[in-house]
Amino acid sequence: MTKQSAATEALTAPHTLSYTYKRSLGAVMSGFFTALRDRRLLGVKRRDGKVLFPAREYDPDTSEAIDELVEVGPMGVVRSWAWVAKPRRQQPLARPFAYALVQLDGADTPFLHVVDAGSEAKMATGMCVRARWADETKGAIDDFVFEPA
Amino acid sequence: MSPSEAEKTNQPVTVLACPISLDYAYSAGQSASRFLRAIAEGKLLGQRCPVDGRVYFPSRGACPMHGVTFGDDAVELSDKGTIVTFSIVRVPSQNIALPLPYITVNVLLDGADTILIHVLDAKLEDVHMGMRVQAVWKPKEEWTTSTANILYFRPIDEPDAKYESYKEHI
Amino acid sequence: MREVAVVGFTQSPSVRREPDRNEIEILIPVIQALREQTGLSSKDFDFICSGSSDYLAGQSFAFVSGLDAVGAWPPVCESHVEMDGAWALYEAWVKIQMGYADTALVYGFGKPSMGDLPLTMALQLDPYTMMPLWPDAISIAGLQARHCLDAGLLRAEDMAAAAVRDRANAKNNPNAQVKGDFSVQQILAEPFLVNPLRKSDCAPISDGASAIVLAAGDRAKQLSDRPAWIRGIEHICEPMDLGIRDLGRSRSSEIAARKAGVSNDKIDVAELSAPFTHQEILVERALGLSQKTKVNPSGGALAGNPLMAVGLSRIGECATRIWSGEADRAVAHATSGPCLQQNLVCVLEGN
Numbered sequence A: 001m002t003k004q005s006a007a008t009e010a011l012t013a014p015h016t017l018s019y020t021y022k023r024s025l026g027a028v029m030s031g032f033f034t035a036l037r038d039r040r041l042l043g044v045k046r047r048d049g050k051v052l053f054p055a056r057e058y059d060p061d062t063s064e065a066i067d068e069l070v071e072v073g074p075m076g077v078v079r080s081w082a083w084v085a086k087p088r089r090q091q092p093l094a095r096p097f098a099y100a101l102v103q104l105d106g107a108d109t110p111f112l113h114v115v116d117a118g119s120e121a122k123m124a125t126g127m128c129v130r131a132r133w134a135d136e137t138k139g140a141i142d143d144f145v146f147e148p149a
Numbered sequence B: 001m002s003p004s005e006a007e008k009t010n011q012p013v014t015v016l017a018c019p020i021s022l023d024y025a026y027s028a029g030q031s032a033s034r035f036l037r038a039i040a041e042g043k044l045l046g047q048r049c050p051v052d053g054r055v056y057f058p059s060r061g062a063c064p065m066h067g068v069t070f071g072d073d074a075v076e077l078s079d080k081g082t083i084v085t086f087s088i089v090r091v092p093s094q095n096i097a098l099p100l101p102y103i104t105v106n107v108l109l110d111g112a113d114t115i116l117i118h119v120l121d122a123k124l125e126d127v128h129m130g131m132r133v134q135a136v137w138k139p140k141e142e143w144t145t146s147t148a149n150i151l152y153f154r155p156i157d158e159p160d161a162k163y164e165s166y167k168e169h170i
Numbered sequence C: 001m002r003e004v005a006v007v008g009f010t011q012s013p014s015v016r017r018e019p020d021r022n023e024i025e026i027l028i029p030v031i032q033a034l035r036e037q038t039g040l041s042s043k044d045f046d047f048i049c050s051g052s053s054d055y056l057a058g059q060s061f062a063f064v065s066g067l068d069a070v071g072a073w074p075p076v077c078e079s080h081v082e083m084d085g086a087w088a089l090y091e092a093w094v095k096i097q098m099g100y101a102d103t104a105l106v107y108g109f110g111k112p113s114m115g116d117l118p119l120t121m122a123l124q125l126d127p128y129t130m131m132p133l134w135p136d137a138i139s140i141a142g143l144q145a146r147h148c149l150d151a152g153l154l155r156a157e158d159m160a161a162a163a164v165r166d167r168a169n170a171k172n173n174p175n176a177q178v179k180g181d182f183s184v185q186q187i188l189a190e191p192f193l194v195n196p197l198r199k200s201d202c203a204p205i206s207d208g209a210s211a212i213v214l215a216a217g218d219r220a221k222q223l224s225d226r227p228a229w230i231r232g233i234e235h236i237c238e239p240m241d242l243g244i245r246d247l248g249r250s251r252s253s254e255i256a257a258r259k260a261g262v263s264n265d266k267i268d269v270a271e272l273s274a275p276f277t278h279q280e281i282l283v284e285r286a287l288g289l290s291q292k293t294k295v296n297p298s299g300g301a302l303a304g305n306p307l308m309a310v311g312l313s314r315i316g317e318c319a320t321r322i323w324s325g326e327a328d329r330a331v332a333h334a335t336s337g338p339c340l341q342q343n344l345v346c347v348l349e350g351n
């Protein structure tokens, strides 16, 4: 028998957990992401005429299938924001930025995205922002960020 | 602004790549740390269940049958054992020290009551249940706190173990 | 409906980082203490259910080894939720209601200190349109807090006051992680962590575990002189999209509270699992608590936040106060998802 003292410091090792998930898109979300690749923002119209952005396959209130895609933006209004002073390596910008709820012109609901404002002082609820597209778009939600308009 | 490569294809986007990458400082805990520190010195440590006396190797700190802690007492085991069962592998895998095809084995180390899954360096036609084997270690100067210190097992010149001695582990 | 009660509760201390023990080693003494408290062995549990997260553990199917702490031989009737243990308790309660069990062991455990918790929480978001932006949990909560501040629903002083109250209450809780005497002014003087949230607006990151025993009817009376009877339990979920929810109130908590019968009688004690100060205020409002209710006598989630166990511990903290006679009627709350997306409300009574 080997007697070991209690509460020795446990061994630790750096460990990066990675998964290379590829997700299939149905017809509606394929239309949404294809439009992003082509630098267009598409919401989806509900039966009551309200427009959701990002597009969704179902009306969140009635569960009806919905598929009428309509163009919105590229201008929008910041409804709320949180300032990230120290971005993490995974996050979309290496410099400080804001996560924001942005309501695009023509959409009835705000959605989560990123505002590249340069400094916290430039952020305000109600401010106008405009989508700025990446040089290379791929059909993904990070093909653009917002900047103050 | 010129169209991107993806745009030029003009094909609809039907698949979204969603890579996930998270960084951890993984913690082994008390039991695995004790085990790994010992293996860095060429020792194989198991732990004994206080309820029925069975020796678990490797130990995860508690008896999975009785749900009781093993505490701090450890049992040093031999690096010799008996093949309980085996399989021939013909598909490639990572981090295996043997060329294809190779043999995976369940080894019951002498003094242990749980099996260890490892690989065996032997002729395919020779491997059999009850075969006596011993660990082949890396050169001592390459030992770290890793189970990879043991490269593989190799047959030794001892008579086969009796079926009764390992039948409950099949 | 069968009468079901909480008859046992144990928990580990909440600590910022367990240097020595892994998840299972944190859990083992908690389960052992519960056996001693109730006099039950693992064989006495008709059903076992746990809550944990493989993403916290950094390995898939990590929850399976949690059973090492219980002992699963001969084979046991067992289930797991990738949620807080409070939802595991709900599953066990349903199992007992259906007559498949008279006793159940429920536990939750987590060791978030191994990873970057706020970032790990991004993985619970919509994988198509939200998660690829890697919004951390503090930023997501910050969007809700600013909405509430801008709309005049609460003030930064109110948020700070929630932290002050919980930390003062936690001075009596040996398992709490963040405790002591603070002032609103002191907290408002802190720099922003993620504007509009200060560090004191956020629950700590805690490693820990907790466990509960449920028992039905006469079995509960054998095991406890004064069982904490579950007289109402419900969990309600809202959509994930932040833009289509009312972030200024917790509708799902309101509905769960109504269905659990919170307002049917006075509530002596409430234990809330809201991980941000503004969320604690929203939940308190949603439950419709009066001035007479003692809120978070343990300090709540803001004083100790062992993820995947923190909600279960709120139920346990309420039960403890019913066993002792300190409370006759208590309400526990647990939450899951971004910005109070899903909420569980559990009403416990001593009589």
Ligand SMILES: [Zn+2]
Pocket: B049, B050, B051, B052, B054, B063, B064, B065, B066, B067
């Ligand atoms: Zn045992």
